[in-house]
Amino acid sequence: MEENSPFVFSRDEIREKGGLKAVFKPEAAQFSDAIEKPGELKSLALTLEFFPDEKGAIILSGALEAELKLECYRCAGLFATRLKENFDEVYEDTVEYIDVREAVRETLVLLMPMKILCSDACKGCCQVCGSNRNAKTCSCQAPKQNPFAALNVVLKNPAPDTDNARHKRSKE
Ligand SMILES: [Zn+2]
Numbered sequence: 685m686e687e688n689s690p691f692v693f694s695r696d697e698i699r700e701k702g703g704l705k706a707v708f709k710p711e712a713a714q715f716s717d718a719i720e721k722p723g724e725l726k727s728l729a730l731t732l733e734f735f736p737d738e739k740g741a742i743i744l745s746g747a748l749e750a751e752l753k754l755e756c757y758r759c760a761g762l763f764a765t766r767l768k769e770n771f772d773e774v775y776e777d778t779v780e781y782i783d784v785r786e787a788v789r790e791t792l793v794l795l796m797p798m799k800i801l802c803s804d805a806c807k808g809c810c811q812v813c814g815s816n817r818n819a820k821t822c823s824c825q826a827p828k829q830n831p832f833a834a835l836n837v838v839l840k841n842p843a844p845d846t847d848n849a850r851h852k853r854s855k856e
């Protein structure tokens with residue numbers, strides 16, 4: 685355990701002081717693995733508050749603010765964004781030195797939205813030429829819907845009651 689790391693806090697010190705607060709901006713690079721490529725963590729700011737509870741455990745109440753570059757779900761363009769999240773953790777009284785790195789990394793992983801857009805108005809990419817339609821307007825025609833496509837679906841998947849209907853009719 686690296687006791688001099690800015691991420692490591694002494695349980696005894698927190699107890700003696702009745703609480704401890706730390707605000708710092710760690711190197712973003714050491715958490716880069718928490719962000720899926722081609723996304724990128726640009727900077728990170730942490731606010732950590734520790735409190736001892738009556739049973740001897742240490743409660744961490746943390747806040748994280750991340751500056752990120754993320755890939756748009758619709759147009760695949762990279763864009764800058766800022767996300768905030770709070771997190772809580774309880775460290776048992778047996779933990780002498782509290783390392784917050786794991787909690788920070790987990791919070792970053794959970795922070796990533798599954799489907800994030802560069803803007804609500806993102807136009808996505810052209811289905812024909814693949815160009816980013818936010819950047820330029822191409823003159824491609826959208827592919828025409830085949831009018832028989834719907835009919836094909838019906839023919840391939842006959843409605844479940846078709847057989848019954850035929851059956852009834854043959855009985856009559
Ligand atoms: Zn987009």
Ligand SMILES: [Zn+2]
Pocket residue numbers: 810811812813814815822823824
């Ligand atoms: Zn196009």
